[in-house]
Amino acid sequence: MSYVLIACDMDETLLNDQHEICQRNVDAIIRAKKEFGVKFVPATGRGYLSIQHNLKTLGLYDEANEYVLSFNGGALTENRGNNLIQFKGLDFLKMKEIFEYGLDKDVCIRVYTKDQIFVFNLSESEAIRINSLKVPCNIMSENNVDFLADEPIAKILYQNLDIPYLKELKHNMKSITDGHCSVTYSSNRYMEFNALGVDKGQGLCDLVNILGLDIKDTIAVGDNYNDLAMLKVAGLSVAAQNATQDIKAVCDYTTKADNNEGVIAELIEKFIFNQ
Incomplete structure (x- = not known):
């Protein structure tokens, strides 16, 4: 299977307990983009402005044709100029x-x-x-x-x-x-x-439609209940080792690594690099 997009939860999945991205994850994400053309899309409950330093770490800051799903899917932005493509707010x-x-x-x-x-x-x-x-x-x-x-x-x-x-x-x-x-x-x-109707799963579907991709060609990875909707719709669902048992139960694969050990690197090495 050839995957073209990874939708990734931030806290307790991409980020370690110090709220940083470990170098193993950084290296794998950058290589997956450069050598395999795989888009990396943070899918977070946070607002998009609060993860700008993480985007800089990953080389995605202010980049055209790179995206963030934030507010649990309530907002979709293109990284270039934080261009707000879609916003579904609460009354x-x-x-x-x-x-x-x-x-x-x-x-x-x-x-x-x-x-x-x-x-x-x-x-x-x-x-x-x-x-x-x-x-x-x-x-x-x-x-x-x-x-x-x-x-x-x-x-x-x-x-x-x-x-x-x-x-x-x-x-x-x-x-x-x-x-x-x-x-x-x-x-x-x-x-x-x-x-109502806002979740990371719908946000991922909206982004895939905008980009003209097939949802079967996406990977979603997370650890908690606000990740459930995108894990259910993605072509491949991955749980971090530190995920709740309910999340692990619905996923296709659970990493051996927890959020301090390189969850994203492990899934990229296995499913993108085919190591």
Whole structure:
């Protein structure tokens, strides 16, 4: 099988625990592009502006005909000038309803616009992560989102390290979310809310259609529930060794390497270089 595009989750898949790309991954991705013409497309829950330094590491920064799927598929950008090709945002009133529901729950709340992150009820664990990621965030002192009424909303998320607690919240929020938005989990700490129908799988399908490719010729790789949709639609699905068991169960292949050891390099060596 000849694969032409790799859609890759960022956190806990491409990035190691220090939120960096190991050299083994860098070398394999660059070689796959130069020698085999394989496109490498970050598919992340983050905003596209927050991964520019990663694109520089991979030689993809500001490159024409190279792409990023961000906000869990809510945005598709061409790297040249961060050209926004497609944006599927969350309705402000729905975001506000989710925001207000979470105010008396044990969650830190993040609201994403196209280019900014607003953090409410900052938790100690989230403060540590924000500091380690060094992604600019607006830490809010007032629990009100009305100032965002005219801003395009990408998504909103709840943060708590207790995933069973977040899953219980999902069950209790059915009247708010069912038929209105997509709900996924990521990084073993986030419950994410996107516009209905928005996920990495649909984003990958949209990109493939734009490029005139066949979805069977793509590889998707990830570790958590917000990767599930793209793993299901790609021609080959790959789970990182550190992925959740539910993700491993649906994938064609699970790497021996975890995110600290070169997940992407292993799959490229096996399925692109045929080593």
